[in-house]
């Protein structure tokens with residue numbers, strides 16, 4: 001009888017611990033089970049991050065530098081990219097970082113040049129990880145209030161630019177027989193969020209494209225990871241995020257609780273502690 005009670009108590013404790021972990025985690029159990037970032041997977045590899053001038057891209061750049069990656073940082077704003085580079089080198093003096101500014105909404109010829117440049121950096125060792133993080137999001141508005149200009153602005157950057165860059169870079173990876181695309185999608189690419197119709201549509205498009213790409217290239221050594229975070233509070237200006245831990249855990253900006261469907265303005269973001277997030281590139285299956 002006592003043994004039975006002990007087993008019951010232990011089971012209850014185990015269930016409680018799992019539930020507590022689930023309630024406080026910012027990734028699902030599959031992600032949590034992957035454990036800490038594995039240095040050997042990225043050390044010495046070339047990681048190209050778009051949208052690296054602020055927010056998630058900036059934090060990712062720092063995390064990858066901490067893991068010993070060689071970084072290519074991209075966005076349109078070269079001054080901010082240089083700021084990010086200087087901050088990272090200040091923290092990790094041995095960090096290898098190149099800045100490659102460009103506009104993702106550019107035409108194919110321009111993007112072709114950008115890819116050639118990225119491939120030629122670091123003694124032409126080639127891009128191992130392409131982190132598609134850049135995106136354009138307009139202030140929230142109802143689906144029927146969206147303009148054609150807004151539609152084009154979002155799709156040109158989030159979808160067309162990202163896909164074209166992928167098409168241009170993938171042949172280099174295929175030649176080497178390895179490469180990894182990491183795509184920063186969004187929870188908005190999974191479920192509806194009022195006021196985000198076009199942004200959400202752009203993320204759905206990315207999900208569709210990259211899941212298909214993965215199914216086509218997986219056997220040729222090319223991996224694809226699609227990341228769908230919920231709302232994340234990020235810092236947008238100089239150095240504000242630098243108080244984050246410099247440890248090799250994949251720490252991101254402060255997670256907020258998901259927005260309620262009826263309240264979708266910024267003030268709804270509740271700050272919680274800094275948490276690890278699902279951002280270390282990992283194969284999906």
Ligand SMILES: NC(=O)c1ccc[n+]([C@@H]2O[C@H](COP(=O)([O-])OP(=O)(O)OC[C@H]3O[C@@H](n4cnc5c(N)ncnc54)[C@H](OP(=O)(O)O)[C@@H]3O)[C@@H](O)[C@H]2O)c1
Nearest residue numbers: 051052053055056075076077103104133134135186231232
């Ligand atoms: N923060 C969130 O709550 C959240 C939630 C889910 C998913 N996400 C996704 O996570 C990614 C990063 O989010 P974030 O909040 O860190 O974004 P953010 O702070 O708005 O930063 C966006 C980045 O993209 C770059 N960018 C924008 N338009 C560009 C263009 N035409 N060409 C090149 N670069 C461009 C920006 O740099 P320049 O302006 O210098 O070009 C900036 O570095 C995005 O894909 C976003 O959709 C974010």
